[in-house]
Amino acid sequence: KYFIKEGMKEAQIEEFLKNKFRAGYSHIDIQRTPLGTRIIVHANRPGLVIGRSGSRIKEITEQIEKKFELNPMVDVREIENPFLDSQIVAGKIAKSLERGGFYKKIANYYLKEIMRAGAIGVEIKIAGKMGGQRGRSQKFKDGYIKHYYADNVLDRGKAIATVKLGTIGVQVSIMKPEDVSMALKE
Incomplete structure (x- = not known):
């Protein structure tokens, strides 16, 4: 208790x-x-x-x-490198979506910036009403992401963007360079 x-x-x-x-x-x-x-x-x-x-x-x-x-x-x-922190990146993506940016352009920009910062792999999921009446989800990936044993290897962050049409959920998973060396030791 x-x-x-x-x-x-x-x-x-x-x-x-x-x-x-x-x-x-x-x-x-x-x-x-x-x-x-x-x-x-x-x-x-x-x-x-x-x-x-x-x-x-x-x-x-x-x-x-x-x-x-x-x-x-x-x-x-x-935080030394904000592009390697998934929670900060998710918040930045959500803020950009709230300002009215186009989701594909925003996601691809952050994908490149995260990989340039030294990540081994990154996955960005954006789901919700992104133009049109129906909600949909989109995944953007780059590099190598390991889903098995993902809890101790991946850094995950979530954020919610509130736009005129409704809410958009943002999930960012980053595989950092130091995380891979830890996983290989196990």
């Missing part, structure tokens, strides 16, 4: 922070220490997360303290 409750709390904190930091947010790591809970936010642009002289971080820390009854210490870390 205790572990389930803690897992639920972590998922709620993740959801809360995802809604707060829309721009360039990737994921969080939660570490429990004797002094309190350390929350490490991985973001593309840490300046937006921190705010002017740390005002936004202080505000978020207070909200987490009240809402989840924790003693949080929030750290922000920058």
Whole structure:
């Protein structure tokens, strides 16, 4: 029961922070220490997360303290290569779709950028109403993607774009170079 409750709390904190930091947010790591809970936010642009002289971080820390009854210490870390982080890429694709870009052009652009960043393989799935009354799904692939044992090898990210016709779901799977060397050792 205790572990389930803690897992639920972590998922709620993740959801809360995802809604707060829309721009360039990737994921969080939660570490429990004797002094309190350390929350490490991985973001593309840490300046937006921190705010002017740390005002936004202080505000978020207070909200987490009240809402989840924790003693949080929030750290922000920058992601070195944002094109190798699937959650950030999915968010960028969703934002481009919301601005009214054509989905094939957007997907092919990000496909090339991810491969140029050093990924071994990438798959982008876009599904929803992309012009016309019917919804459809489209897959864009490049490089090598291993679907078997995919949980420990693939980095997956999801985002939702809200457009005039409805919602469009974006899924990005990236096979990073370091992930392959880990998988081969097993």
